[in-house]
Amino acid sequence: xxxxxxxxxxxxxxxxxxxxxxxxxxxxxxxxxxxxxxxxxxxxxxxxxxxxxxxxxxxxxxxxxxxxxxxxxxxxxxxxxxxxxxxxxxxxxxxxxxxxxxxxxxxxxxxxxxxxxxxxxxxxxxxxxxxxxxxxxxxxxxxxxxxxxxxxxxxxxxxxxxxxxxxxxxxxxxxxxxxxxxxxxxxxxxxxxxxxxxxxxxxxxxxxxxxxxxxxxxxxxxxxxxxxxxxxxxxxxxxxxxxxxxxxxxxxxxxxxxxxxxxxxxxxxxxxxxxxxxxxxxxxxxxxxxxxxxxxxxxxxxxxxxxxxxxxxxxxxxxxxxxxxxxxxxxxxxxxxxxxxxxxxxxxxxxxxxx
Numbered sequence: 001x002x003x004x005x006x007x008x009x010x011x012x013x014x015x016x017x018x019x020x021x022x023x024x025x026x027x028x029x030x031x032x033x034x035x036x037x038x039x040x041x042x043x044x045x046x047x048x049x050x051x052x053x054x055x056x057x058x059x060x061x062x063x064x065x066x067x068x069x070x071x072x073x074x075x076x077x078x079x080x081x082x083x084x085x086x087x088x089x090x091x092x093x094x095x096x097x098x099x100x101x102x103x104x105x106x107x108x109x110x111x112x113x114x115x116x117x118x119x120x121x122x123x124x125x126x127x128x129x130x131x132x133x134x135x136x137x138x139x140x141x142x143x144x145x146x147x148x149x150x151x152x153x154x155x156x157x158x159x160x161x162x163x164x165x166x167x168x169x170x171x172x173x174x175x176x177x178x179x180x181x182x183x184x185x186x187x188x189x190x191x192x193x194x195x196x197x198x199x200x201x202x203x204x205x206x207x208x209x210x211x212x213x214x215x216x217x218x219x220x221x222x223x224x225x226x227x228x229x230x231x232x233x234x235x236x237x238x239x240x241x242x243x244x245x246x247x248x249x250x251x252x253x254x255x256x257x258x259x260x261x262x263x264x265x266x267x268x269x270x271x272x273x274x275x276x277x278x279x280x281x282x283x284x285x286x287x288x289x290x291x292x293x294x295x296x297x298x299x300x301x302x303x304x305x306x307x308x309x310x311x312x313x314x315x316x317x318x319x320x321x322x323x324x325x326x327x328x329x330x331x332x333x334x335x336x337x338x339x340x341x342x343x344x345x346x347x348x349x350x351x352x353x354x355x
Contacts, residue, residue, distance in 0.1 A: 072169035086199030202238035227262035
Protein backbone atom coordinates (compact mmCIF):
# COMPACT_ATOMS: atom_id res chain seq x y z
CA UNK A 1 0.00 0.00 0.00
CA UNK A 2 1.45 3.33 -1.05
CA UNK A 3 1.84 6.03 1.53
CA UNK A 4 0.38 9.48 0.85
CA UNK A 5 3.06 11.11 3.01
CA UNK A 6 5.47 13.37 1.19
CA UNK A 7 9.15 12.78 1.89
CA UNK A 8 10.67 15.48 4.09
CA UNK A 9 12.84 17.98 2.31
CA UNK A 10 16.43 17.35 3.28
CA UNK A 11 18.84 20.14 2.29
CA UNK A 12 21.78 19.16 0.12
CA UNK A 13 25.38 19.55 1.22
CA UNK A 14 27.69 18.21 3.89
CA UNK A 15 26.65 18.02 7.53
CA UNK A 16 28.77 21.09 8.33
CA UNK A 17 27.17 23.05 5.50
CA UNK A 18 23.68 22.11 6.68
CA UNK A 19 24.47 23.07 10.27
CA UNK A 20 26.00 26.40 9.21
CA UNK A 21 22.99 27.11 7.00
CA UNK A 22 20.56 26.53 9.87
CA UNK A 23 22.72 28.60 12.22
CA UNK A 24 22.64 31.52 9.81
CA UNK A 25 18.89 31.11 9.41
CA UNK A 26 18.51 31.06 13.18
CA UNK A 27 20.54 34.24 13.52
CA UNK A 28 18.45 36.07 10.90
CA UNK A 29 15.16 35.06 12.54
CA UNK A 30 16.01 36.39 16.02
CA UNK A 31 14.01 39.51 16.80
CA UNK A 32 15.24 41.31 19.90
CA UNK A 33 12.18 43.58 20.23
CA UNK A 34 9.69 40.97 21.59
CA UNK A 35 12.35 39.54 23.93
CA UNK A 36 13.02 43.02 25.34
CA UNK A 37 9.30 43.75 25.73
CA UNK A 38 8.77 40.48 27.61
CA UNK A 39 11.73 41.17 29.90
CA UNK A 40 10.55 44.63 30.98
CA UNK A 41 7.02 43.19 31.30
CA UNK A 42 8.54 40.89 33.96
CA UNK A 43 7.91 37.75 31.91
CA UNK A 44 10.29 35.00 33.05
CA UNK A 45 9.99 33.09 29.78
CA UNK A 46 11.21 36.16 27.94
CA UNK A 47 14.01 36.55 30.51
CA UNK A 48 15.09 32.94 29.93
CA UNK A 49 15.20 33.53 26.16
CA UNK A 50 17.24 36.68 26.71
CA UNK A 51 19.81 34.91 28.88
CA UNK A 52 20.02 32.06 26.35
CA UNK A 53 20.80 34.65 23.68
CA UNK A 54 23.42 36.28 25.92
CA UNK A 55 25.08 32.92 26.61
CA UNK A 56 25.25 31.96 22.93
CA UNK A 57 28.73 31.88 21.40
CA UNK A 58 27.51 32.33 17.81
CA UNK A 59 28.79 35.56 16.28
CA UNK A 60 25.39 36.66 14.98
CA UNK A 61 23.82 35.99 18.36
CA UNK A 62 26.44 38.11 20.11
CA UNK A 63 25.44 41.15 18.04
CA UNK A 64 21.78 40.59 18.89
CA UNK A 65 22.63 40.04 22.56
CA UNK A 66 24.51 43.33 22.66
CA UNK A 67 21.44 45.13 21.28
CA UNK A 68 19.28 43.52 23.95
CA UNK A 69 21.67 44.48 26.76
CA UNK A 70 21.83 48.09 25.59
CA UNK A 71 18.04 48.29 25.56
CA UNK A 72 17.84 46.82 29.08
CA UNK A 73 20.54 49.05 30.62
CA UNK A 74 18.19 51.97 31.45
CA UNK A 75 16.08 49.54 33.50
CA UNK A 76 19.05 47.98 35.34
CA UNK A 77 21.26 48.83 38.35
CA UNK A 78 18.35 48.81 40.77
CA UNK A 79 18.96 45.55 42.63
CA UNK A 80 21.11 44.21 45.44
CA UNK A 81 23.70 41.78 44.12
CA UNK A 82 24.88 39.08 46.51
CA UNK A 83 27.65 36.60 45.76
CA UNK A 84 27.74 33.33 47.70
CA UNK A 85 30.70 30.97 47.59
CA UNK A 86 32.07 27.99 49.47
CA UNK A 87 33.58 24.60 48.86
CA UNK A 88 31.38 21.89 47.29
CA UNK A 89 29.25 20.27 50.00
CA UNK A 90 29.07 23.34 52.22
CA UNK A 91 25.35 23.64 51.51
CA UNK A 92 25.25 26.61 49.13
CA UNK A 93 22.05 25.56 47.35
CA UNK A 94 20.20 24.84 50.61
CA UNK A 95 21.39 28.14 52.08
CA UNK A 96 20.36 30.09 48.98
CA UNK A 97 16.94 28.44 48.97
CA UNK A 98 16.43 29.35 52.64
CA UNK A 99 17.58 32.95 52.08
CA UNK A 100 15.57 33.31 48.89
CA UNK A 101 12.42 31.99 50.56
CA UNK A 102 12.86 34.47 53.42
CA UNK A 103 13.30 37.38 51.00
CA UNK A 104 10.20 36.40 49.02
CA UNK A 105 8.22 36.31 52.27
CA UNK A 106 9.41 39.90 52.78
CA UNK A 107 7.94 40.87 49.39
CA UNK A 108 11.15 40.69 47.34
CA UNK A 109 11.66 39.18 43.89
CA UNK A 110 14.71 36.94 43.82
CA UNK A 111 16.82 35.77 40.88
CA UNK A 112 19.47 33.10 41.37
CA UNK A 113 22.25 32.76 38.80
CA UNK A 114 23.92 29.46 39.64
CA UNK A 115 26.98 28.37 37.70
CA UNK A 116 27.48 24.63 37.29
CA UNK A 117 31.02 23.39 36.58
CA UNK A 118 31.48 22.07 33.05
CA UNK A 119 33.39 18.85 32.50
CA UNK A 120 36.83 19.45 31.04
CA UNK A 121 36.46 16.11 29.21
CA UNK A 122 32.93 16.14 27.79
CA UNK A 123 32.15 19.84 28.20
CA UNK A 124 28.82 18.92 29.79
CA UNK A 125 27.18 20.25 32.94
CA UNK A 126 24.55 18.72 35.22
CA UNK A 127 22.69 22.02 35.71
CA UNK A 128 20.93 20.60 38.76
CA UNK A 129 20.28 23.71 40.84
CA UNK A 130 16.57 23.74 40.03
CA UNK A 131 16.39 20.20 41.38
CA UNK A 132 18.25 21.17 44.55
CA UNK A 133 16.02 24.24 45.17
CA UNK A 134 12.65 22.51 44.86
CA UNK A 135 10.73 24.90 47.11
CA UNK A 136 12.17 28.14 45.74
CA UNK A 137 11.71 27.18 42.09
CA UNK A 138 7.94 26.89 42.59
CA UNK A 139 7.57 30.50 43.71
CA UNK A 140 6.30 32.96 41.05
CA UNK A 141 8.61 35.60 42.56
CA UNK A 142 11.75 33.51 42.08
CA UNK A 143 13.83 32.87 39.00
CA UNK A 144 16.58 30.25 39.03
CA UNK A 145 18.94 30.02 36.10
CA UNK A 146 21.66 27.34 36.15
CA UNK A 147 24.35 28.00 33.55
CA UNK A 148 27.34 25.93 32.43
CA UNK A 149 30.66 27.50 33.39
CA UNK A 150 32.28 26.49 30.10
CA UNK A 151 35.92 27.49 29.81
CA UNK A 152 35.56 30.87 31.49
CA UNK A 153 37.75 32.02 34.37
CA UNK A 154 37.36 30.06 37.57
CA UNK A 155 34.11 28.40 36.54
CA UNK A 156 32.11 31.63 36.45
CA UNK A 157 30.05 31.83 33.28
CA UNK A 158 31.46 34.56 31.06
CA UNK A 159 28.03 36.08 30.52
CA UNK A 160 26.89 36.13 34.14
CA UNK A 161 27.31 39.88 34.46
CA UNK A 162 25.22 40.52 31.37
CA UNK A 163 22.57 38.16 32.75
CA UNK A 164 22.46 40.34 35.90
CA UNK A 165 21.46 43.32 33.75
CA UNK A 166 18.61 41.35 32.18
CA UNK A 167 17.39 40.14 35.59
CA UNK A 168 17.40 43.69 36.92
CA UNK A 169 15.46 44.90 33.88
CA UNK A 170 12.92 42.14 34.60
CA UNK A 171 12.26 43.68 38.01
CA UNK A 172 14.17 41.38 40.36
CA UNK A 173 15.15 43.11 43.62
CA UNK A 174 17.79 40.64 44.76
CA UNK A 175 20.26 38.88 42.45
CA UNK A 176 22.11 35.97 44.08
CA UNK A 177 25.13 34.56 42.27
CA UNK A 178 26.30 31.13 43.37
CA UNK A 179 29.84 30.14 42.43
CA UNK A 180 31.07 26.62 41.81
CA UNK A 181 33.38 27.08 44.78
CA UNK A 182 36.60 26.16 43.04
CA UNK A 183 39.52 27.89 41.38
CA UNK A 184 39.37 31.65 40.90
CA UNK A 185 35.57 31.87 40.69
CA UNK A 186 35.52 33.79 43.98
CA UNK A 187 37.59 36.61 42.47
CA UNK A 188 35.35 36.88 39.41
CA UNK A 189 32.12 36.92 41.44
CA UNK A 190 33.57 39.39 43.93
CA UNK A 191 34.00 41.76 41.00
CA UNK A 192 30.29 41.79 40.13
CA UNK A 193 28.42 41.87 43.46
CA UNK A 194 27.66 44.34 46.24
CA UNK A 195 28.03 41.83 49.08
CA UNK A 196 30.26 38.77 49.07
CA UNK A 197 29.38 35.96 51.46
CA UNK A 198 31.66 33.03 52.25
CA UNK A 199 30.06 29.83 53.56
CA UNK A 200 32.27 27.56 55.65
CA UNK A 201 31.96 24.20 57.40
CA UNK A 202 33.13 23.50 60.91
CA UNK A 203 35.27 20.45 61.50
CA UNK A 204 36.06 20.01 57.81
CA UNK A 205 39.70 20.97 58.24
CA UNK A 206 39.34 24.08 56.10
CA UNK A 207 39.23 26.79 58.78
CA UNK A 208 42.88 27.79 58.47
CA UNK A 209 42.90 26.76 54.81
CA UNK A 210 40.34 29.47 54.14
CA UNK A 211 42.62 32.00 55.79
CA UNK A 212 45.63 30.83 53.79
CA UNK A 213 43.79 31.07 50.48
CA UNK A 214 43.09 34.73 51.10
CA UNK A 215 39.35 34.44 50.52
CA UNK A 216 38.73 36.18 53.82
CA UNK A 217 40.23 39.34 52.36
CA UNK A 218 37.40 39.40 49.83
CA UNK A 219 34.57 38.23 52.09
CA UNK A 220 32.19 40.78 53.60
CA UNK A 221 30.94 38.07 55.95
CA UNK A 222 31.59 34.46 56.88
CA UNK A 223 28.73 32.13 57.76
CA UNK A 224 29.48 28.77 59.35
CA UNK A 225 26.76 26.59 57.88
CA UNK A 226 25.33 23.28 59.12
CA UNK A 227 25.54 24.54 62.71
CA UNK A 228 23.12 21.98 64.10
CA UNK A 229 23.05 18.69 66.01
CA UNK A 230 26.44 17.28 66.91
CA UNK A 231 28.12 19.93 64.78
CA UNK A 232 26.80 22.90 66.79
CA UNK A 233 29.72 23.11 69.23
CA UNK A 234 32.29 22.80 66.43
CA UNK A 235 30.51 25.56 64.52
CA UNK A 236 30.75 27.88 67.53
CA UNK A 237 34.45 27.11 67.91
CA UNK A 238 35.04 27.80 64.23
CA UNK A 239 33.16 31.09 64.58
CA UNK A 240 35.52 32.20 67.35
CA UNK A 241 38.58 31.14 65.31
CA UNK A 242 37.50 33.19 62.32
CA UNK A 243 36.67 36.21 64.46
CA UNK A 244 40.18 36.16 65.91
CA UNK A 245 41.70 35.73 62.45
CA UNK A 246 39.75 38.68 61.05
CA UNK A 247 41.43 41.01 63.55
CA UNK A 248 44.72 40.35 61.72
CA UNK A 249 43.37 42.07 58.61
CA UNK A 250 43.27 45.85 58.14
CA UNK A 251 39.96 47.67 57.81
CA UNK A 252 38.75 47.73 54.19
CA UNK A 253 37.84 50.78 52.10
CA UNK A 254 34.18 50.19 52.91
CA UNK A 255 34.84 50.79 56.65
CA UNK A 256 32.98 47.54 57.24
CA UNK A 257 34.44 44.94 59.54
CA UNK A 258 33.43 41.46 58.28
CA UNK A 259 31.11 39.60 60.62
CA UNK A 260 31.05 35.89 61.40
CA UNK A 261 27.72 34.12 61.94
CA UNK A 262 26.48 30.55 62.25
CA UNK A 263 23.51 29.06 60.46
CA UNK A 264 21.62 25.89 59.76
CA UNK A 265 20.07 26.38 56.32
CA UNK A 266 18.31 23.02 56.65
CA UNK A 267 16.52 24.14 59.83
CA UNK A 268 16.21 27.79 58.79
CA UNK A 269 18.35 28.99 61.71
CA UNK A 270 20.49 32.11 61.29
CA UNK A 271 19.03 33.10 57.90
CA UNK A 272 17.19 36.16 59.25
CA UNK A 273 20.37 37.26 61.06
CA UNK A 274 22.31 36.94 57.81
CA UNK A 275 19.85 39.17 55.93
CA UNK A 276 19.86 41.77 58.72
CA UNK A 277 23.65 41.82 58.56
CA UNK A 278 23.54 42.41 54.78
CA UNK A 279 21.09 45.29 55.30
CA UNK A 280 23.43 46.80 57.91
CA UNK A 281 26.34 46.57 55.44
CA UNK A 282 24.28 48.22 52.68
CA UNK A 283 23.25 51.03 55.02
CA UNK A 284 26.86 51.77 56.04
CA UNK A 285 28.30 51.60 52.52
CA UNK A 286 25.47 53.65 51.01
CA UNK A 287 26.00 56.44 53.54
CA UNK A 288 29.80 56.57 53.16
CA UNK A 289 29.65 56.40 49.34
CA UNK A 290 31.47 53.07 49.00
CA UNK A 291 28.47 51.31 47.43
CA UNK A 292 28.46 53.54 44.33
CA UNK A 293 32.24 53.75 44.22
CA UNK A 294 32.47 49.96 44.24
CA UNK A 295 30.06 49.64 41.30
CA UNK A 296 32.06 52.20 39.29
CA UNK A 297 35.26 50.23 39.94
CA UNK A 298 33.50 47.02 38.93
CA UNK A 299 32.45 48.59 35.62
CA UNK A 300 36.07 49.55 35.00
CA UNK A 301 37.18 45.98 35.82
CA UNK A 302 34.64 44.47 33.43
CA UNK A 303 35.63 46.88 30.67
CA UNK A 304 39.20 45.58 30.87
CA UNK A 305 37.98 42.00 31.23
CA UNK A 306 35.81 42.33 28.11
CA UNK A 307 38.73 43.75 26.11
CA UNK A 308 40.89 40.79 27.18
CA UNK A 309 38.18 38.28 26.21
CA UNK A 310 37.64 39.87 22.80
CA UNK A 311 41.37 40.03 22.09
CA UNK A 312 41.67 36.36 23.03
CA UNK A 313 38.73 35.42 20.79
CA UNK A 314 40.16 37.43 17.89
CA UNK A 315 43.51 35.73 18.33
CA UNK A 316 42.33 32.12 18.50
CA UNK A 317 39.62 32.45 15.85
CA UNK A 318 41.77 34.06 13.16
CA UNK A 319 42.35 31.54 10.31
CA UNK A 320 46.06 32.40 9.94
CA UNK A 321 46.64 32.00 13.67
CA UNK A 322 44.74 28.70 13.77
CA UNK A 323 46.94 27.28 11.04
CA UNK A 324 50.16 28.60 12.58
CA UNK A 325 49.12 27.37 16.05
CA UNK A 326 48.63 23.80 14.81
CA UNK A 327 52.04 23.94 13.15
CA UNK A 328 53.72 25.23 16.32
CA UNK A 329 52.07 22.52 18.40
CA UNK A 330 53.50 19.89 16.04
CA UNK A 331 56.94 21.52 16.38
CA UNK A 332 56.67 21.40 20.17
CA UNK A 333 55.70 17.71 20.12
CA UNK A 334 58.70 16.99 17.88
CA UNK A 335 61.02 19.05 20.11
CA UNK A 336 61.74 21.47 17.28
CA UNK A 337 60.82 24.52 19.36
CA UNK A 338 59.89 25.55 22.89
CA UNK A 339 56.49 26.73 24.13
CA UNK A 340 57.97 30.18 24.83
CA UNK A 341 59.50 30.53 21.36
CA UNK A 342 56.26 29.31 19.76
CA UNK A 343 54.19 31.79 21.76
CA UNK A 344 56.52 34.66 20.83
CA UNK A 345 56.26 33.71 17.15
CA UNK A 346 52.44 33.46 17.23
CA UNK A 347 52.06 36.79 19.02
CA UNK A 348 54.36 38.53 16.56
CA UNK A 349 52.42 36.91 13.73
CA UNK A 350 49.14 38.16 15.17
CA UNK A 351 50.26 41.78 14.92
CA UNK A 352 50.29 41.56 11.19
CA UNK A 353 47.24 39.32 10.75
CA UNK A 354 44.57 40.31 13.26
CA UNK A 355 42.61 43.29 12.02
